[in-house]
Amino acid sequence: MAVLQSLYVLLSLFIFVLIGVSLYYDHKLKIPPAPTLPWVRRKILKALKKHLTKDNVFIVELGSGWGGLSTSIARNFSKAGVRGFELSPFPYWFSKLREGKRVRFTRADIFDQDLSEYDAVVYYLSPVVAERLSAKFQAELKPGTIIVSNAFQLPGFEPVEVLETRIGVRIKIYVYRT
Ligand SMILES: C[S@@+](CC[C@H](N)C(=O)[O-])C[C@H]1O[C@@H](n2cnc3c(N)ncnc32)[C@H](O)[C@@H]1O
Structure with a gap:
Protein backbone atom coordinates (compact mmCIF):
# COMPACT_ATOMS: atom_id res chain seq x y z
CA MET A 1 0.00 0.00 0.00
CA ALA A 2 2.82 2.39 0.98
CA VAL A 3 4.56 1.62 -2.35
CA LEU A 4 1.37 2.40 -4.28
CA GLN A 5 0.93 5.65 -2.38
CA SER A 6 4.55 6.66 -3.10
CA LEU A 7 4.06 5.85 -6.80
CA TYR A 8 0.89 7.92 -6.86
CA VAL A 9 2.69 10.89 -5.25
CA LEU A 10 5.61 10.57 -7.68
CA LEU A 11 3.30 10.36 -10.70
CA SER A 12 1.29 13.39 -9.52
CA LEU A 13 4.51 15.31 -8.97
CA PHE A 14 5.75 14.39 -12.46
CA ILE A 15 2.47 15.51 -14.07
CA PHE A 16 2.54 18.72 -12.04
CA VAL A 17 6.13 19.49 -13.16
CA LEU A 18 5.33 18.54 -16.77
CA ILE A 19 2.36 20.93 -16.90
CA GLY A 20 4.25 23.70 -15.09
CA VAL A 21 7.35 23.53 -17.28
CA SER A 22 5.25 23.27 -20.47
CA LEU A 23 3.16 26.31 -19.53
CA TYR A 24 6.33 28.25 -18.75
CA TYR A 25 7.82 27.52 -22.19
CA ASP A 26 4.51 28.16 -24.01
CA HIS A 27 4.46 31.59 -22.37
CA LYS A 28 8.16 32.30 -22.96
CA LEU A 29 8.18 31.22 -26.63
CA LYS A 30 4.65 32.50 -27.35
CA ILE A 31 3.68 29.20 -28.99
CA PRO A 32 2.72 25.76 -27.67
CA PRO A 33 4.37 22.60 -29.06
CA ALA A 34 1.36 21.77 -31.25
CA PRO A 35 2.42 19.20 -33.86
CA THR A 36 1.81 19.77 -37.56
CA LEU A 37 -1.34 17.94 -38.69
C1 LIG B 1 3.71 24.97 -33.14
S1 LIG B 1 5.06 24.03 -32.54
C2 LIG B 1 5.55 23.14 -33.99
C3 LIG B 1 6.26 21.86 -33.67
C4 LIG B 1 6.82 21.14 -34.88
N1 LIG B 1 7.59 22.05 -35.68
C5 LIG B 1 5.75 20.56 -35.76
O1 LIG B 1 5.44 21.19 -36.78
O2 LIG B 1 5.19 19.51 -35.44
C6 LIG B 1 6.34 25.28 -32.39
C7 LIG B 1 7.53 24.77 -31.60
O3 LIG B 1 8.57 25.74 -31.69
C8 LIG B 1 9.24 25.79 -30.44
N2 LIG B 1 9.92 27.09 -30.37
C9 LIG B 1 9.36 28.32 -30.41
N3 LIG B 1 10.29 29.28 -30.33
C10 LIG B 1 11.49 28.64 -30.23
C11 LIG B 1 12.82 29.08 -30.10
N4 LIG B 1 13.12 30.40 -30.05
N5 LIG B 1 13.81 28.17 -30.05
C12 LIG B 1 13.52 26.83 -30.08
N6 LIG B 1 12.27 26.34 -30.19
C13 LIG B 1 11.26 27.23 -30.26
C14 LIG B 1 8.12 25.62 -29.42
O4 LIG B 1 8.60 25.16 -28.18
C15 LIG B 1 7.24 24.58 -30.13
O5 LIG B 1 7.58 23.27 -29.76
Missing part, protein backbone atom coordinates in the same frame (compact mmCIF):
# COMPACT_ATOMS: atom_id res chain seq x y z
CA PRO A 38 -0.77 14.90 -40.97
CA TRP A 39 -2.44 16.50 -44.00
CA VAL A 40 -0.42 19.70 -43.51
CA ARG A 41 2.72 17.57 -43.20
CA ARG A 42 1.92 15.96 -46.58
CA LYS A 43 1.73 19.42 -48.19
CA ILE A 44 5.07 20.41 -46.65
CA LEU A 45 6.69 17.24 -48.00
CA LYS A 46 5.15 17.93 -51.41
CA ALA A 47 6.57 21.47 -51.38
CA LEU A 48 10.04 20.23 -50.43
CA LYS A 49 9.95 17.53 -53.13
CA LYS A 50 8.96 20.06 -55.75
CA HIS A 51 11.40 22.82 -54.84
CA LEU A 52 14.56 20.98 -53.77
CA THR A 53 16.69 20.39 -56.83
CA LYS A 54 19.09 17.75 -55.41
CA ASP A 55 18.88 14.72 -53.09
CA ASN A 56 21.74 15.09 -50.64
CA VAL A 57 20.37 18.14 -48.88
CA PHE A 58 20.67 19.49 -45.35
CA ILE A 59 17.30 20.51 -43.90
CA VAL A 60 16.59 22.29 -40.61
CA GLU A 61 13.34 22.46 -38.68
CA LEU A 62 13.11 25.49 -36.40
CA GLY A 63 11.11 24.58 -33.30
CA SER A 64 10.96 20.84 -33.98
CA GLY A 65 8.50 20.07 -31.15
CA TRP A 66 7.97 16.31 -30.66
CA GLY A 67 10.08 15.48 -33.72
CA GLY A 68 7.32 14.10 -35.96
CA LEU A 69 7.83 16.41 -38.93
CA SER A 70 11.62 16.10 -38.98
CA THR A 71 11.51 12.29 -38.83
CA SER A 72 8.92 12.28 -41.58
CA ILE A 73 11.15 14.51 -43.73
CA ALA A 74 14.11 12.17 -43.13
CA ARG A 75 11.98 9.16 -44.14
CA ASN A 76 10.90 10.86 -47.36
CA PHE A 77 14.32 12.18 -48.37
CA SER A 78 16.59 9.18 -48.19
CA LYS A 79 19.81 11.13 -48.75
CA ALA A 80 18.97 14.18 -46.64
CA GLY A 81 20.37 15.14 -43.25
CA VAL A 82 17.73 16.69 -40.97
CA ARG A 83 18.38 18.81 -37.91
CA GLY A 84 15.72 19.99 -35.47
CA PHE A 85 16.13 22.69 -32.83
CA GLU A 86 13.69 22.82 -29.93
CA LEU A 87 13.82 24.67 -26.61
CA SER A 88 10.87 23.29 -24.68
CA PRO A 89 12.26 20.35 -22.62
CA PHE A 90 9.48 17.73 -22.75
CA PRO A 91 8.86 17.84 -26.53
CA TYR A 92 12.64 17.89 -27.01
CA TRP A 93 13.22 14.80 -24.80
CA PHE A 94 10.46 12.98 -26.64
CA SER A 95 11.99 13.90 -30.01
CA LYS A 96 15.34 12.49 -28.84
CA LEU A 97 13.68 9.05 -28.77
CA ARG A 98 12.97 9.45 -32.49
CA GLU A 99 16.53 10.31 -33.53
CA GLY A 100 18.12 8.29 -36.28
CA LYS A 101 21.27 8.28 -38.34
CA ARG A 102 20.07 11.18 -40.52
CA VAL A 103 17.82 13.05 -38.09
CA ARG A 104 19.19 14.79 -35.03
CA PHE A 105 17.59 17.03 -32.41
CA THR A 106 19.30 19.66 -30.31
CA ARG A 107 17.87 21.58 -27.37
CA ALA A 108 18.65 25.14 -28.33
CA ASP A 109 17.15 28.51 -29.14
CA ILE A 110 16.66 28.80 -32.91
CA PHE A 111 17.88 32.40 -32.81
CA ASP A 112 21.29 31.24 -31.52
CA GLN A 113 21.85 28.93 -34.50
CA ASP A 114 23.85 29.61 -37.62
CA LEU A 115 21.57 28.76 -40.54
CA SER A 116 24.05 29.37 -43.35
CA GLU A 117 24.70 25.69 -44.19
CA TYR A 118 21.10 24.56 -44.82
CA ASP A 119 19.43 23.91 -48.19
CA ALA A 120 15.93 24.14 -46.70
CA VAL A 121 14.36 25.63 -43.59
CA VAL A 122 10.99 24.43 -42.31
CA TYR A 123 9.03 25.91 -39.44
CA TYR A 124 5.66 26.32 -37.75
CA LEU A 125 6.13 29.25 -35.40
CA SER A 126 4.14 32.39 -34.69
CA PRO A 127 3.69 35.86 -36.24
CA VAL A 128 5.32 37.27 -33.08
CA VAL A 129 8.76 36.12 -34.33
CA ALA A 130 8.17 36.72 -38.07
CA GLU A 131 10.16 39.97 -38.36
CA ARG A 132 13.06 38.56 -36.37
CA LEU A 133 13.09 35.38 -38.46
CA SER A 134 13.00 37.38 -41.67
CA ALA A 135 16.03 39.45 -40.62
CA LYS A 136 17.90 36.28 -39.61
CA PHE A 137 17.11 34.57 -42.92
CA GLN A 138 18.20 37.61 -44.91
CA ALA A 139 21.48 37.79 -43.01
CA GLU A 140 22.36 34.09 -42.91
CA LEU A 141 20.73 31.87 -45.52
CA LYS A 142 22.72 31.10 -48.65
CA PRO A 143 21.21 31.93 -52.05
CA GLY A 144 18.75 29.28 -53.26
CA THR A 145 17.67 28.07 -49.80
CA ILE A 146 14.06 26.90 -49.68
CA ILE A 147 11.94 28.20 -46.80
CA VAL A 148 8.68 26.44 -45.96
CA SER A 149 6.46 28.18 -43.43
CA ASN A 150 3.44 26.44 -42.00
CA ALA A 151 0.54 28.89 -41.63
CA PHE A 152 2.37 32.22 -41.36
CA GLN A 153 3.73 34.58 -43.97
CA LEU A 154 7.33 35.74 -43.87
CA PRO A 155 7.61 39.52 -44.08
CA GLY A 156 10.08 40.86 -46.67
CA PHE A 157 9.89 37.73 -48.85
CA GLU A 158 7.67 36.96 -51.86
CA PRO A 159 6.39 33.37 -51.87
CA VAL A 160 7.29 31.25 -54.90
CA GLU A 161 4.29 29.05 -54.10
CA VAL A 162 1.40 28.98 -51.65
CA LEU A 163 -0.25 25.63 -50.98
CA GLU A 164 -3.51 25.24 -49.11
CA THR A 165 -4.97 22.29 -47.23
CA ARG A 166 -8.47 21.17 -48.13
CA ILE A 167 -9.34 19.27 -44.95
CA GLY A 168 -11.04 21.13 -42.07
CA VAL A 169 -9.71 24.63 -41.45
CA ARG A 170 -7.79 25.75 -44.54
CA ILE A 171 -4.14 26.19 -43.72
CA LYS A 172 -1.67 27.87 -46.03
CA ILE A 173 1.87 26.66 -46.55
CA TYR A 174 4.16 29.42 -47.82
CA VAL A 175 7.21 28.49 -49.87
CA TYR A 176 10.04 30.98 -50.36
CA ARG A 177 13.46 30.88 -51.98
CA THR A 178 16.33 33.16 -50.96
